[in-house]
Amino acid sequence: MTTKTDVAIVGAGAAGLAAARELRALGVDHVVLEAKPVVGGRTISDEATFGFPYDLGGFWISNDGDNFLVDAAERLGFDTSDQSFPGLEIPMLMDDRWETQAENSARLAFNDEAMATIGAFNPADPDRSIAEVAGTTSPWYPLLASWVGMLNGLPMERTSAVDQANLLHGETVHQVPEGMGRLVQAWAGVPDVMVNTPVRAIDWNDAGVELDVGDDVVTARALILTASVGVLASDTISFARTMPDRVREALGYLPMGTVNRIAVQFDGDVFGETCPPSFGRFVSADDHIYIMTRLVGENVALGYVGNELTLSLEQQPDDVAVDLLCDALALGIGTDVRDRITATLCTRWGSDPWSLGSYAAAEPGSAWARAALQEPWDDRVFLAGEATSLTQFSLVHGAANEGIRAARAASAVL
Secondary structure, eight states: OOEEEEEEEEOOOOHHHHHHHHHHHHOOEEEEOOOSSSSTSSOOOEEESSSSSSSOOOOOEEEEEHHHHHHHHHHHHHOOOSOOOOTTTEEEEEETOOOOOOHHHHHHHHHHHHHHHHHOOOSSSSSOOOHHHHOOSSTTTTHHHHHHHHSSSSSSSBBHHHHHHHOOOOOOOOEEEEEEHHHHHHHHHHOOOOOOOOOOOOETTTEEEEOOOOOOOEEEEEEOOOOOOHHHHSSSSSESOOOOOOHHHHHHHHOOEEEEEEEEESSSSSSSSTTEEEEEEEEEETEEEEEESSGSSSSSSEEEHHHHHHHHHHEEEEEEHHHHHEEEHHHHSSOOGGGGGEEEEOTTTTTOOSSSSSOOOOOOTTTHHHHHHHSSSSTTTOOOGGGGGGSSSSHHHHHHHHHHHHHHHHHHHH
């Protein structure tokens, strides 16, 4: 069986859905292929585990001045006024005790100086790691590194200062209580997606593109490929022809960072009046976690882990990650509340075969790689996703904007 269309879109995450929305507006025939049994990619809301929409991936909405999702949320009736993203000012447990006022002042002073230095880095200067820019000699550096590594999914020593200087993000960042995944799907309004349809092989020539999806072959005049750089760099998809040299090289310089969340639901409000709404616990580079309580007003604690720590946790049962959160939570609350747990959910983005990580992080000297990924392959194949964004990478609206860019580029060659 052969399916024919003008543009094939591989992936039904934010980029793929945005591309489909744009092609529909342009009147271009298209199909959307998704390997997983559900739509959403790395922007997906789980509605079964906790009884409310819980985002497994893309989670925060930023007012960076170019985020159409802010207006879309208001227009579609999605609330964005709940908990703001916690910052470096949150209180810290130093192993099994709260930091002293003197320690807090010293830590925040170092963080402010280090982050200001990173923020002031001139992207026209020779690239370095953000660790080099911030300075690593302070006794407070390991705590900062645990936080930044948790956000980027890669160690500060492996993260490009130029890339970070290019990133645009808003002063305020909020959750979407009704689910970021649900918001993106409502905004895109894509009615038909071929789920459970992994693409096995791709071939292209001057006439168009051919995709092997097992029992079916999809032919198109152009292809928008939104697979993560982790998947593109793996052997998940077989390419009949060689990728452009710059694209192949770029994939080697944009490793997937991994950030995971540990969510624990309780049978009531166990947090009490003294537990901070957000706090962290730092024992060592291999033992730390950042926690939010009363997630979107629910009896849920959310723990963030990233970098090498989260990759290690992915190799172990969920109970190990849950214990990491509960150990810190017991110190924050003042009592162990494991017997009050009703449900847990731990993400494993590094092990997910259809993402192989959370988002792409540029290593020092490789910020150029994102632009290289935007270059079309013989005017037939167009990559799109958060990794191809020059200034909004790792962000949901950045991925969506890249889907729109690719849709316009693909339609122009038809």
